Amino acid sequence: xxxxxxxxxxxxxxxxxxxxxxxxxxxxxxxxxxxxxxxxxxxxxxxxxxxxxxxxxxxxxxxxxxxxxxxxxxxxxxxxxxxxxxxxxxxxxxxxxxxxxxxxxxxxxxxxxxxxxxxxxxxxxxxxxxxxxxxxxxxxxxxxxxxxxxxxxxxxxxxxxxxxxxxxxxxxxxxxxxxxxxxxxxxxxxxxxxxxxxxxxxxxxxxxxxxxxxxxxxxxxxxxxxxxxxxxxxxxxxxxxxxxxxxxxxxxxxxxxxxxxxxxxxxxxxxxxxxxxxxxxxxxxxxxxxxxxxxxxxxxxxxxxxxxxxxxxxxxxxxxxxxxxxxxxxxxxxxxxxxxxxxxxxxxxxxxxxxxxxxxxxxxxxxxxxxxxxxxxxxxxxxxxxxxxxxxxxxxxxxxxxxxxxxxxxxxxxxxxxxxxxxxxxxxxxxxxxxxxxxxxxxxxxxxxxxxxxxxxxxxxxxxxxxxxxxxxxxxxxxxxxxxxxxxxxxxxxxxxxxxxxxxxxxxxxxxxxxxxxxxxxxxxxxxxxxxxxxxxxxxxxxxxxxxxxxxxxxxxxxxxxxxxxxxxxxxxxxxxxxxxxxxxxxxxxxxxxxxxxxxxxxxxxxxxxxxxxx
Amino acid sequence: xxxxxxxxxxxxxxxxxxxxxxxxxxxxxxxxxxxxxxxxxxxxxxxxxxxxxxxxxxxxxxxxxxxxxxxxxxxxxxxxxxxxxxxxxxxxxxxxxxxxxxxxxxxxxxxxxxxxxxxxxxxxxxxxxxxxx
Numbered sequence: 001x002x003x004x005x006x007x008x009x010x011x012x013x014x015x016x017x018x019x020x021x022x023x024x025x026x027x028x029x030x031x032x033x034x035x036x037x038x039x040x041x042x043x044x045x046x047x048x049x050x051x052x053x054x055x056x057x058x059x060x061x062x063x064x065x066x067x068x069x070x071x072x073x074x075x076x077x078x079x080x081x082x083x084x085x086x087x088x089x090x091x092x093x094x095x096x097x098x099x100x101x102x103x104x105x106x107x108x109x110x111x112x113x114x115x116x117x118x119x120x121x122x123x124x125x126x127x128x129x130x131x132x133x134x135x136x137x138x139x140x141x142x143x144x145x146x147x148x149x150x151x152x153x154x155x156x157x158x159x160x161x162x163x164x165x166x167x168x169x170x171x172x173x174x175x176x177x178x179x180x181x182x183x184x185x186x187x188x189x190x191x192x193x194x195x196x197x198x199x200x201x202x203x204x205x206x207x208x209x210x211x212x213x214x215x216x217x218x219x220x221x222x223x224x225x226x227x228x229x230x231x232x233x234x235x236x237x238x239x240x241x242x243x244x245x246x247x248x249x250x251x252x253x254x255x256x257x258x259x260x261x262x263x264x265x266x267x268x269x270x271x272x273x274x275x276x277x278x279x280x281x282x283x284x285x286x287x288x289x290x291x292x293x294x295x296x297x298x299x300x301x302x303x304x305x306x307x308x309x310x311x312x313x314x315x316x317x318x319x320x321x322x323x324x325x326x327x328x329x330x331x332x333x334x335x336x337x338x339x340x341x342x343x344x345x346x347x348x349x350x351x352x353x354x355x356x357x358x359x360x361x362x363x364x365x366x367x368x369x370x371x372x373x374x375x376x377x378x379x380x381x382x383x384x385x386x387x388x389x390x391x392x393x394x395x396x397x398x399x400x401x402x403x404x405x406x407x408x409x410x411x412x413x414x415x416x417x418x419x420x421x422x423x424x425x426x427x428x429x430x431x432x433x434x435x436x437x438x439x440x441x442x443x444x445x446x447x448x449x450x451x452x453x454x455x456x457x458x459x460x461x462x463x464x465x466x467x468x469x470x471x472x473x474x475x476x477x478x479x480x481x482x483x484x485x486x487x488x489x490x491x492x493x494x495x496x497x498x499x500x501x502x503x504x505x506x507x508x509x510x511x512x513x514x515x516x517x518x519x520x521x522x523x524x525x526x527x528x529x530x531x532x533x534x535x536x537x538x539x540x541x542x543x544x545x546x547x548x549x550x551x552x553x554x555x556x557x558x559x560x561x562x563x564x565x566x567x568x569x570x571x572x573x574x575x576x577x578x579x580x581x582x583x584x585x586x587x588x589x590x591x592x593x594x595x596x597x598x599x600x601x602x603x604x605x606x607x608x609x610x611x612x613x614x615x
Numbered sequence: 616x617x618x619x620x621x622x623x624x625x626x627x628x629x630x631x632x633x634x635x636x637x638x639x640x641x642x643x644x645x646x647x648x649x650x651x652x653x654x655x656x657x658x659x660x661x662x663x664x665x666x667x668x669x670x671x672x673x674x675x676x677x678x679x680x681x682x683x684x685x686x687x688x689x690x691x692x693x694x695x696x697x698x699x700x701x702x703x704x705x706x707x708x709x710x711x712x713x714x715x716x717x718x719x720x721x722x723x724x725x726x727x728x729x730x731x732x733x734x735x736x737x738x739x740x741x742x743x744x745x746x747x748x
Contacts, residue, residue, distance in 0.1 A: 394748040400658075479717075504748045507745075507747055508746075508748070513716060541746050542746065579747075582647075583744050
C-alpha cells in the first residue's frame with residue numbers, strides 16, 4: 001500500500017493527476033440557485049455556496065470537513081471532476097453525497113497516508129467499494145478511484161456506512177435528469193481532461209500491480225478499462241442507451257427498485273456487482289422481490305391503521321374538547337390534553353386539527369404508536385398538512401421505520417409551496433405516486449433536495465426551522481447524529497422557545513454520544529414545558545448512559561407519574577408508555593435492588609414513587 | 616451450509632470452548648429483547664455476528680430480525696444472513712454497552728461488515744435505548 005503513497009501525497013509541483021482528479025470532486029453541483037445557476041464553485045463546499053449564510057451551524061458543519069483548507073492549494077479537484085463528468089457527454093446528476101466525498105477526500109488527503117497503507121481493514125472496503133461506485137455518477141471509473149481513497153479516510157463516521165449502501169449504478173444511468181445542471185455543465189467544460197483521467201488510471205493501475213490489490217480483479221478491470229482509454233466507457237454508454245430504451249425513467253426506476261431489493265436480500269453484496277450493463281437483464285428476475293417489499297410495507301401500515309382510544313375518558317362529555325385541549329397544551333398539561341383531543345376526534349371524526357394535535361401530543365407523551373395512527377388519520381383528511389408530515393417523520397424515525405420516515409419527509413417537501421418546485425424539477429419524469437420501496441437512493445435524493453431547499457434562502461436571518469428539522473431527521477436516520485444535531489441546533493436558534501426543538505436537539509446529541517450536552521438541551525425543553533414526558537424520558541436515558549442510574553430511575557418515575565396523573569377525577573388513566581417501563585426496569589437492574597425489580601414487574605408505580613421519594 | 620453448528624440458543628456452552636465476553640453481552644441483549652417483543656423484529660433483517668478473539672472467529676451469533684429471535688450460532692437452515700459483522704470480543708462488548716458506536720469502530724477498522732450496511736444501522740436499538748426525537 002505504500003506504493004500508492006506517491007499518488008496521494010500532496011506535493012507541490014508534482015503533476016499528480018489524482019490531485020487534479022480531486023479538483024473536480026470539490027465542486028458541488030447540487031448547489032443551484034433559484035435562477036438555475038450553479039453557484040460559483042469555490043474551492044470547497046463553503047458557506048457561500050450553501051446559502052446567503054443561512055446559518056452558522058451549516059457553516060460549522062461544512063467547516064468541520066474543511067479544517068485542513070490550507071492544504072488544498074495543490075488540490076483543485078473541481079476542474080478535473082467537471083471535465084470528467086462532462087466528457088461523458090451525458091447529463092450528470094450530482095449526488096448529494098458527492099460533496100461529502102469531496103470533503104472526506106480533502107480530509108483524507110491531508111491525513112497521514114501511512115495509515116492508508118497499513119490499514120488492513122481497508123482491504124475489504126477497497127474491493128467492495130470499487131464495485132460500488134456512487135450512484136448517479138456518470139464518470140464511473142474515475143469516481144471509483146476517488147471513492148476508494150475516500151474510504152480510507154478515518155474520520156468520517158457516516159460515510160463508510162453509507163457508502164456501502166449506495167446503489168451502484170453499474171452503468172452510467174441518468175437516474176434523475178436535472179435540466180439546470182445540464183445547461184450549466186455544457187458550458188463550463190474543457191474536455192481535455194479526459195487524458196488526465198486516463199493517465200491517472202494508468203498510474204493507479206501500475207501501482208496496483210505492485211500491491212496486494214492485484215488480487216482484486218474487478219477493481220483492476222475497472223482501472224484497466226480506464227487506462228485503456230475512454231473506449232470502454234463509451235461501450236458502457238452504448239449499452240446503457242440500449243438498456244434504457246424508450247422511457248428511460250421507467251426502466252431506471254424499475255432498475256432502482258430491483259437493485260435495492262437485491263441489496264436488501266443478498267448477503268454477499270460483492271458478488272452481485274459486475275461493472276457492465278449486461279447485468280440489467282438478469283435484474284428483471286428480481287422484480288418479484290419488489291412485490292414482497294411492498295407487502296412488507298403494507299404490513300407495517302396495518303399496525304398503525306386504527307387508533308385505539310382510551311377505554312375510559314372522562315372528557316368524552318366535554319362541550320368543547322378541542323379548545324380545552326389546546327388550553328391544556330398551552331399549560332403544558334400534556335396528558336390531559338391527549339384525553340381531550342381523543343374526545344374531540346371521537347365527537348368529530350373529521351376534525352383535521354384535532355387529529356393533528358392528538359398525534360403531536362401523543363408523541364410528546366412518549367407514545368409514538370398512537371401518535372402515528374392519529375397523524376395518519378390527519379393526512380388522510382388533509383393530504384397537505386405539513387406539520388403532520390414532519391411529526392410523522394420524527395415518529396417513524398423513532399420507530400426505526402426508515403422507509404416510512406423518508407416517505408413522510410418527501411411528502412412534506414412535495415406539499416410545501418416553498419420547495420415543491422425542487423421536487424418537480426428533479427422528478428418530472430417519474431411518478432411520485434408509487435410507494436417508495438427503496439431507502440438508500442431515496443435518502444440521497446432527499447438529502448440533495450433538502451440541501452437545495454436550504455440554499456434557496458438568501459437571507460441569513462430567515463431560517464426555516466421546519467426545513468432544518470426535516471434535514472435533521474433525515475440525517476438522524478442513517479445515524480449521522482452530529483449532522484442532525486447541527487440542524488436541530490439551527491432550528492432552535494430560530495425558535496428558542498420551542499420545547500420540541502430542544503428535545504430533538506437533545507436526542508440527536510444523546511444518540512451521538514454527547515450525553516452531557518444532551519442533558520443541557522433536555523433541561524431547556526423541560527423548563528419550557530415541564531410536562532414534556534418525552535423530554536423527561538430522554539433525560540433519564542442520558543443519565544443512564546452517564547451511569548447515573550439512580551437519577552435515571554427518578555426521571556423515569558417522574559415521567560410515569562406524570563402520565564398516570566393524566567387521570568380524570570375518577571381515576572381513569574391514559575396508558576403509560578411501555579418504553580418508559582422497560583427502560584426503568586433496566587435502570588433498576590443496575591441498582592442492584594432485586595426488591596424493586598419485583599415492583600417494576602408488577603408495575604406498582606405508587607410503591608416505587610414512595611421508595612424514591614417522588615411525590 | 617453451516618459447518619460449525621453450535622449448541623442451541625438456550626445453552627451457554629460454546630463449541631470452541633473459549634470464554635467470550637460477547638456471550639454475557641448477548642444475554643443482556645436477550646433480556647432487553649424479552650421485555651419488548653417487537654424489538655428484534657424492528658431490526659428487520661438477519662444479522663450475523665462473527666465474534667473474534669485473537670484474530671480468529673470464535674463464535675457466531677445470529678440476530679434474526681425477521682423471526683424476532685437471537686441465538687448463538689450461525690443462522691438456522693433456511694435463513695440467510697443479510698449482514699455479517701465481524702468484530703473482536705472486546706470491541707463487541709463496547710459496542711453493545713453503548714460505549715462505542717458502530718460507525719466509529721468501522722472507521723477504525725475494528726468492525727467489518729459484509730452485506731447491506733444500512734440494515735446494520737438498526738442494531739443500535741438492541742444495544743441501548745435510543746433517545747427519541
